[in-house]
Amino acid sequence: MRSQRIAVAGGTGRIGKHIVEGLLEIKQQYSLEIIVLSRSRSSDISYAGNNAPIVLVDYQDQSSMRKVLNDFQIDTVISTLSGTTPDAFITSQESLLRAALTVPTIRRFAPSEFAFNSEQVPSIKLYQMKLPIIHSLRQVKQERTDSFEYSLFSCGVFMNYLGYGNTKPEGHKAHGHMPHFPYIFDLSKRSADIPGDGEKQIVYTRAEDVGKFVAAATQLEAWEEYSEMAGDVLTMNEVLRLCEDVCGTGKFNVKYNSREDIAARLSPSPETTEKIMENFFAEFLLAIMDGDCDVKRPINLNNLVDVRPMGVRKYLEQWWG
Template sequence: MKVAIIGASAGVGRAIADAVLNDGTHTVVILSRTAIPELSERGAIVTTVSYDSHQSLVAALAGVHTVISAIGDHSRSADAQVALVHAAVAAKVTRFIPSGWSGTDGGKDDVVELYRYKQPALDALRQSNLKWSHPENGIFLNYFASPLKGIATLKPLKFWIDVENCKATIPGDGNLKLSYTSVEDVGAFVAKALNVPESVEWPQSLRIVGTNITHNELVKIAEGVRGKRFEVVYKTAEELTKELVPDPPSIYVNLATTLSLALLDSRFSFESNFGSVSHEFVQPAEFIQKWWGKVEEST
């Protein structure tokens, strides 16, 4: 089977590309604005494309069965993803996985403004004859490794729990179960899903979950590994709402706060739902111990 991956230079797209190449079952086509020599050397067909050219996209997708999009910044790449959907239809692609790789879809009024830009592509998919699934994997476990190499293909970021500095700012009371998955496990799961028989339908909300765990439980694990108590602050939805900057100059100004509000709305709390794929996921205690267990305290 021929699989096209978009957004494979870094992030979850790179993790998926690595996993599918490692599996070795499928022909991998990478659509990119620039060359990616390290993937070409591993056997991927890297095709440089312009998202403004419908014909070049259709040509690049010739013979492709499944398109997997991992375009990162939805606000900057919304038009590109819509162009990909239209090209996939014209190229007679069978399945399209749009860029999601986060929580559940919040629709056109998503509290996270960045995610609203996914909607045109989802609308185009709904109007197409393509099979499609919106990928939802919760929060990447790798963020707990920031800034160590355990961040893998992702950018170092610290969401809610800062293991490096032994601090945490937690939405709500910390007792809400949240979905966490490592980026490597997401890639491996997708690679296995591609091997599932064609007769098996993929769920339209494709949920890939390594574990469901509370932030209080995560803090306790991290405290045990680091050998010290964390400085923990809890914030209510009302407090978070008051922190929102009106008419922000950038959609990123309120991103952390709106992600916290989405978390409190259970947008990052769900179970895996594709039982046709069997995979053993890395767990938070194992992950945090691996990356922080041998870090010496400077005190």
């Protein structure tokens, strides 16, 4: 059953907004109805000549969410909620799911993944708070006898981080709606901060293409449990060589980090958001070294939908060539 009336929770910023834009791009083609659930009021999201209204919700209030989903006769909920406080994040997603399950028209639910599958990276503490909703979805799937579906969308690292520091006209567009910072590679400084020997493969997908993939997936007749997508699958050394080649300024200043190097960056008791995020990115480097971020399943979505994502070389040439 294809999605027809879709609600994107947290769709006012970052990857959520890219998904909303992906849906708006195909809205007329498939006669879709799209709403954006948000904790705060803001203007409608406009893209490709179409609009998606912002609907104010309280993620701790199931009855208010139930009313919104019911009023709009939503059949698909896509969660892009985020946060660094586990209790609030877990409760918000669980409340959203429980509210959705009471709405007769609901048939699909996508939890907030959109990076690496959270089950693959047990050492990343912030990702542990993504596990309860997956367990809940599996239980619901087992208990319900109707056509309820869920899917875990994974896209690896956002390619947009490679655009940090570019000096192109309108260079800020390299980031899409994603935050502006370098991760592993800082092309503005011609440097790289690589975990291990750089031979571990990593999935890169441009955020704009994530939006296109998820939008296209709503029009599949059936959802698989895992929806894997990729713009490119490259080792970090291969990405490094592409960066050096496109920039054309010779070899980068590269640090190959041992486990001890990365572990030394971890704060034992992170209390501020800044320290929590520093630990998060360091834990990601360790997960890459451990092979947790390796491709574990077929990248199925690339073959299931008609999306042609941008590869790393083309992205680098656009913003650094």
